[in-house]
Amino acid sequence: MSTRKEREREAHRRDILDAAEKVFILRGFHKATVEQIAQEADFSVGTLYNFFKNKEELYIEVLEKITEEFRGDFERNVKGEPDAVRALENLIVLRVMHWDSHRGFFRIFLENAPGSQMDPVPAFPERVREMYRSYLVEVSKVFERGMGQHVFRQADPLYLTLCLEGITNASAAYWAQHGTNEPLEARIEKVRDAFFRWIEAVSPPAGVQESR
Amino acid sequence: MSTRKEREREAHRRDILDAAEKVFILRGFHKATVEQIAQEADFSVGTLYNFFKNKEELYIEVLEKITEEFRGDFERNVKGEPDAVRALENLIVLRVMHWDSHRGFFRIFLENAPGSQMDPVPAFPERVREMYRSYLVEVSKVFERGMGQHVFRQADPLYLTLCLEGITNASAAYWAQHGTNEPLEARIEKVRDAFFRWIEAVSPPAGVQESR
Amino acid sequence: MSTRKEREREAHRRDILDAAEKVFILRGFHKATVEQIAQEADFSVGTLYNFFKNKEELYIEVLEKITEEFRGDFERNVKGEPDAVRALENLIVLRVMHWDSHRGFFRIFLENAPGSQMDPVPAFPERVREMYRSYLVEVSKVFERGMGQHVFRQADPLYLTLCLEGITNASAAYWAQHGTNEPLEARIEKVRDAFFRWIEAVSPPAGVQESR
Amino acid sequence: MSTRKEREREAHRRDILDAAEKVFILRGFHKATVEQIAQEADFSVGTLYNFFKNKEELYIEVLEKITEEFRGDFERNVKGEPDAVRALENLIVLRVMHWDSHRGFFRIFLENAPGSQMDPVPAFPERVREMYRSYLVEVSKVFERGMGQHVFRQADPLYLTLCLEGITNASAAYWAQHGTNEPLEARIEKVRDAFFRWIEAVSPPAGVQESR
DNA sequence: CATGAATGAGGTTTCATTCAT
DNA sequence: TATGAATGAAACCTCATTCAT
Numbered sequence: 001m002s003t004r005k006e007r008e009r010e011a012h013r014r015d016i017l018d019a020a021e022k023v024f025i026l027r028g029f030h031k032a033t034v035e036q037i038a039q040e041a042d043f044s045v046g047t048l049y050n051f052f053k054n055k056e057e058l059y060i061e062v063l064e065k066i067t068e069e070f071r072g073d074f075e076r077n078v079k080g081e082p083d084a085v086r087a088l089e090n091l092i093v094l095r096v097m098h099w100d101s102h103r104g105f106f107r108i109f110l111e112n113a114p115g116s117q118m119d120p121v122p123a124f125p126e127r128v129r130e131m132y133r134s135y136l137v138e139v140s141k142v143f144e145r146g147m148g149q150h151v152f153r154q155a156d157p158l159y160l161t162l163c164l165e166g167i168t169n170a171s172a173a174y175w176a177q178h179g180t181n182e183p184l185e186a187r188i189e190k191v192r193d194a195f196f197r198w199i200e201a202v203s204p205p206a207g208v209q210e211s212r
Numbered sequence: 213m214s215t216r217k218e219r220e221r222e223a224h225r226r227d228i229l230d231a232a233e234k235v236f237i238l239r240g241f242h243k244a245t246v247e248q249i250a251q252e253a254d255f256s257v258g259t260l261y262n263f264f265k266n267k268e269e270l271y272i273e274v275l276e277k278i279t280e281e282f283r284g285d286f287e288r289n290v291k292g293e294p295d296a297v298r299a300l301e302n303l304i305v306l307r308v309m310h311w312d313s314h315r316g317f318f319r320i321f322l323e324n325a326p327g328s329q330m331d332p333v334p335a336f337p338e339r340v341r342e343m344y345r346s347y348l349v350e351v352s353k354v355f356e357r358g359m360g361q362h363v364f365r366q367a368d369p370l371y372l373t374l375c376l377e378g379i380t381n382a383s384a385a386y387w388a389q390h391g392t393n394e395p396l397e398a399r400i401e402k403v404r405d406a407f408f409r410w411i412e413a414v415s416p417p418a419g420v421q422e423s424r
Numbered sequence: 425m426s427t428r429k430e431r432e433r434e435a436h437r438r439d440i441l442d443a444a445e446k447v448f449i450l451r452g453f454h455k456a457t458v459e460q461i462a463q464e465a466d467f468s469v470g471t472l473y474n475f476f477k478n479k480e481e482l483y484i485e486v487l488e489k490i491t492e493e494f495r496g497d498f499e500r501n502v503k504g505e506p507d508a509v510r511a512l513e514n515l516i517v518l519r520v521m522h523w524d525s526h527r528g529f530f531r532i533f534l535e536n537a538p539g540s541q542m543d544p545v546p547a548f549p550e551r552v553r554e555m556y557r558s559y560l561v562e563v564s565k566v567f568e569r570g571m572g573q574h575v576f577r578q579a580d581p582l583y584l585t586l587c588l589e590g591i592t593n594a595s596a597a598y599w600a601q602h603g604t605n606e607p608l609e610a611r612i613e614k615v616r617d618a619f620f621r622w623i624e625a626v627s628p629p630a631g632v633q634e635s636r
Numbered sequence: 637m638s639t640r641k642e643r644e645r646e647a648h649r650r651d652i653l654d655a656a657e658k659v660f661i662l663r664g665f666h667k668a669t670v671e672q673i674a675q676e677a678d679f680s681v682g683t684l685y686n687f688f689k690n691k692e693e694l695y696i697e698v699l700e701k702i703t704e705e706f707r708g709d710f711e712r713n714v715k716g717e718p719d720a721v722r723a724l725e726n727l728i729v730l731r732v733m734h735w736d737s738h739r740g741f742f743r744i745f746l747e748n749a750p751g752s753q754m755d756p757v758p759a760f761p762e763r764v765r766e767m768y769r770s771y772l773v774e775v776s777k778v779f780e781r782g783m784g785q786h787v788f789r790q791a792d793p794l795y796l797t798l799c800l801e802g803i804t805n806a807s808a809a810y811w812a813q814h815g816t817n818e819p820l821e822a823r824i825e826k827v828r829d830a831f832f833r834w835i836e837a838v839s840p841p842a843g844v845q846e847s848r
Numbered sequence: 849c850a851t852g853a854a855t856g857a858g859g860t861t862t863c864a865t866t867c868a869t
Numbered sequence: 870t871a872t873g874a875a876t877g878a879a880a881c882c883t884c885a886t887t888c889a890t
Contacts (some may be wrong), residue, residue, distance in 0.1 A: 034864060043872090044871060045864090162383065163379050169378055171374065171375070175267075194375060217851095245879085247880085257881090259854055263851095267881070457883090462852095468850060469851085470852065479886090586801075641869090644874095645874080680877060681875095682861090682877060683865095685862075690860075690861075
């Protein structure tokens, strides 16, 4: 059986992706060099090209890797949670923890969010955008569900989603600025707080209070 | 008088800045080439370098140009407005209109906001960051003022500021996605609404209602 | 009469040449920019081009200006001095003073001396080299004269000339290194001393002593 | 063993250095283009940059290569020779042969000698100057030794060194002008002769004659 | 004659990608 | 598969020179 080899190959692949994530976070897509990533991964440049077609592909795969790690919890605790309010709470926990462990890599979604033309990493036209889009759609569905349950007042769910994104990201920036001395739980609490204050204003207070 | 020449030079400078803004928005800092900007401005590359020391400097000057256009209104309608709630309302109007006319260039501030390591445009270390920092401080002061007037409950003003930023940017992204068929007023109204729903939760409802 | 204008033009020309000498000495031919020279001369770049075909031409003219200043004294005190030893003494005085007032510009001759391929200022192929060549020839003639007068022993006069150049330049470098706190006369004395010690070994001691 | 590759790489490095020396000699630092050197070395431009950080570094390495070739013999035959007169004789042989095989590249030291402001190759500030400085110091020590041995009269040893440099360079220039038809030995003889005639005048004749 | 803005060729340098070993 | 030397396109930037005013 060639399973040993396959497992080894898979491990190498993961090593490269981890190294790439590290360097991309540190230097950004354009300033990160393939050479640096190779060194970080303890492979030669050539080897990277045995695993990934090119730098862009590598970058996308990093995103997908991160998303994949995110998706599992997301499916279980957000999509799978029938109570909309609890689903959102879980989402916030997930999102903040995720930001924490990937040090802001998630921001990439914001930067490549539809509408940002700012510094588009060259032409991942669809794959990445699609990933984020589907994430937004899923969260939107949670809001829709909440409205269906009459827990929230009617509003454009995508709009709500984007605002949640905005608050989360702003909070993350806030911490990044003030250092990470605050413990994770406190930070999660803070975002949850901030967000639900906002959402309370949108939904009939009673409904929300009931669901908590 | 050599005013004619001077005025002409100033006009050319502005032409270049406008062209640069256009190309930077379209392609991002790293992918925008000086050649492209020159072509857009209908000048030769060398001419750009007669006006600006290098690409980075040109980029910074674009930011400053935009900020300058923003600053006047900001001073008058936000800093100068004694009523904190009205000041924030004005800020939202300003911010949305500004986003509209510069098609998301303002996002650059977000991307260079403290905490973003994503794709750091090389070394505008201080000048740009300082610009945004002072902007954040000014908005924070509005919140402080509001708290002093007991219109808002006590909270970290910088935190509130960042959340406002988050909501504004998220909304902008939302419109960018859905196109600009919605009229400007409607969009301003929407952000104002979204934000004050959030802020209402923070401040005692009575106070806010009075000031509206 | 257009003499006033002509004199003015001549004055401007000289101003430019002086400025050019200054900048060329300070930065070298390749790193000196026309812009810098123009500023130093208090003219615009365009004006320089009304006087000189191009940078190279300007450089050559600087050399010629310096040579011209040198030539007069040279003709009188070296070529015109019938006593060969005294002629050489005068040459040394001239050479050292000249080095002093033009701060090593003379070295340019060394660097463009036949045989140096080092950093050839682009293609003054013949004019400059010719100038230096003729200078060497003239000095050689002094040695020849000395040999004809049986003041020096027979030797290749060009070779003697080059050695004199070598000693002079080496001495100049020595002072440049130790600063110029030594007065001019002392320095002249030192070169004279060094050189005549050398030449004494070549010529029959008696002959030299007589002529001094 | 990966020695084959390593040896190959070293060979390539040497090829590039040789090509660089050739082009630098032919065209000078400023006019030599990296492109030309690459062509001469039969490599692409990029490859040069895999071996050397930049043009300047390449230039310095060429100097160091040459110096290195010089240093060995210098240590053995000049520094290591206890007899000062013989040491100087050896130095002359070395210097002339070296000039011969590197076609005047050594002149670079003269051009970068302290005091030359002429055409400063940008910023090898210290490394190169230091190399030449230490060379001058070593030669000076030989003179000092000679004075200690009472073979030469007292004089500033650095000054003597510079004069030796001057004579050597002048002689080299002389040959460069007249072509290389004269055999190497004859030329060495000529410099030795010229220099010792000069040094004899400085030192008490008896002492020198004894040592020859 | 004086100006100085405009030009653009040409130089240096970087780095993603390939390919022979 | 792993390597890393070689490649060369493409970017930024400089500066001598021109020319309309």
